[in-house]
Amino acid sequence: AALVEVGLAQSGARQYEDAEKALRAACAKAPGWAEAWIELGLVQAQAGRDDAARESLAEARRLDPFNIRASNTLTMLTDLAQFKSIESDHFIVRYKEGDDLVLAREMPAVLERIYERVTGNGPGGIDHKPAGKTVIDLMPDHAMFAVRITGMPQLHTIAAATGPLVAMEAPRVGAGHSTGVYDWSRVIQHEFTHTVTLSRTKNRLPHWFTEASAVYLEDAPRDESRCTMLARALDTDQLFDLDSINVAFARPQKPQDRGMAYAQGHWMYEFIVEKWGAAAPLKLMDQYAAGVREAQAMESVLGVSRAAFLDQFKVWAHAQVVSWGLAMPEGVPSVKELLAQSKSEGGSGTTPTPELIDAWIKKYPDHPQVLELAVSAALDKNEGKVSPEMVPLIERFALAAPVKHMPHRVLAKYYLDKGEGEKAIPHLEFMDIREVYNPAIAVELSKRYGALNDWEKAFQKAERATRIAPYDAAHRELAATMAIKAGHLDAATRHIDALTILEPDREVHRKRLDAVRKLMQATPPAPPGGD
Structure with a gap:
């Protein structure tokens, strides 16, 4: 039992070679114990050693025919052995024969571009090339994808990397699919970043850090929902510390915890790059690869303690939130404060009147919250339709709150409805890149x-x-x-x-x-x- 626990711990840390040694030893000591064979087979499957995994899981099923994870994974691996494959310089794409060929044969060219970006030494690149080719398993449905990663047919995501291999659910709608269509190239760029960072660090780095680097290398701007979530967490002092953020990935306490952990990790990674330079995350990775703990690595590379890092990060983060138009600069009152002031002067203090909004606009012409109120009021008054007179106001709102989708959405529709498609293009581009x-x-x-x-x-x-x-x-x-x-x-x-x-x-x-x-x-x- 002790050897199995050791193997499970090493597998959880993606130390697959050591995990396999411990689990093989457990099987040798107790050859009739199905659990040891099951865990050995699952580790081998995650490491991409499918032939060995099939042998181990066949023995596990012989010993325990009713174990669901063993049966699921063995069935999946047996089916996977019938898949076709397409190879490029750095990838092997495996797919089920049929119309998945349509996507599979397009993947290598995109994957090779992803390889150059992620492994290169350009801005944010990991500057490291993993040994061997990375296997990309294009799974025909969600259940087969989930079994590939966990042994069970449900998983909270659509793609995952175990290190040497990446599995993804085919991006399509219909029965058996969890999400439907999605930008597979962006998702795989994220997952392949895990493959590269895990290779560079010998699979040793904090969970938040590997996710942060992967989101950073998606090369896409943060969308409004994540900006709003981060701004709210900062304002209410609900940001994770450097211990709880790792727990949030594995054992989230609230439904939004995992999403918040991704967003905050990415935000902290951006802070590191901006304050200490693009080489700083790579130096941290090399510290982690050498077995240095996070606190010591931060002291060595960044020159700050973990507590000081968070303190400095929060100051920087507040300035970011202000630049997003989601918090007010020093000395500028929020709408809540303006309402309180109005109440003290005899107003209702609950709902701003059109006259009050007009007065605020004159005093604070670039105030994002006031502009949002003004735009919403104008749209409500005109049954949700943009009039020519509203356009300058909406454009001001877009500049004052550059992460907000609404002004771009309504302006794109306005110009398309008018037959002025060229003017709609910048607003459509804003939405498309996100x-x-x-x-x-x-x-x-x-x-x-x-x-x-x-x-x-x-x-x-x-x-x-x-x-x-x-x-x-x-x-x-x-x-x-x-x-x-x-x-x-x-x-x-x-x-x-x-x-x-x-x-x-x-x-x-x-x-x-x-x-x-x-x-x-x-x-x-x-x-x-x-x-």
Whole structure:
């Protein structure tokens, strides 16, 4: 039993080689004990040693035919052995035969770009190349993905890295899928960052730190919901300390704890980069790799204690929240304080009147909270519709509160409804760069750029839509059209070929594919397009 506990502890710390040694020793001492074989098989599966895992789990199931985790994982590994694979310089993509081929064959080119970004020495790069190829398992449904990671068919996420391998649920809608479509390239860039940081640190680094670096390397701005959550936690003194943040990932006490831990960890990582430079996180990683504890590593690299780090971080974080328009600068009253002042002067002190809002706007023309009140009041008065007179006010609000989505959403709709698509583009771009789950904004941008005859941008946005929803035939049609317009006949061929798999009964796709291939033969090669 002691050897199994040692193995479990080492597995939890992703020390797979040591965990396997301990669990093999446990199996040798008690060859009839199913639990030891089960844990050995699960560790081998997480380490990507699938053949060994199948042997161990087969023995576990022989000893205990009713163990669900062993049975689930053995069935999954048996099915996985039938998967097809595609290799690139640094990755092996495994997928179930069928229409998952549509996504699987597009993945290597994107993955290699991710590899260069994450392993490189550019801003935020980890400057480290893991040994061997990383396996990407494209699982056809959520249950198979979850079993791959935990042995059970439910998991709170859509992709996960164990170190040497990354598993992901296919980004599609329908029965058996937990989330639906999502930007798989952004998600895998996050997960592959785990693979690289764990390799650089020999799997030794605080949980919050590995998640923080992975979110940082998603290369996407923080969305409004996370900004609001962070601002509220800072204002109410509810930020985690450097111990409780790690607990929040593994054993969250409240529903929002895990999301808050991701957001705060990323925020602290940004602080480290801004205050101590881009090399500081890498120096911390090397300290962790050498077995140095967090407190000593921070003292050595950052020159501060953990307590001092948090104190300095909170000062910096407050300035960030002010820059987001979610807190007021020193000397500027909040709306709550303005209402209290109004009450002391005879007002209701509860709901600001239009006259009061007008007075506040004149006194504080760039006040984000007052501007939000003014915009909301104007929209309510006009049945939710933007009028030309409102546009300057909404634009001021967007500048005063640069993380807020609302001004961009209403202005994009206003300009699209007016037929002024070019003016909608900056607002659509603001939303699209923050979007993970909805391809509609990328589709709209593709059409807007197409209307301007900017075919390259139209093509790139159509490509983005297919990365979020790779099995959607309509998005493939759009991407093929824009690829032809942009002169990327290779990409057009790829999308039309995908349509022959997604909609095999439509003869028109095969005819179009033949036509584009003939056009390629008659056309000088253009630079490769898309993925």
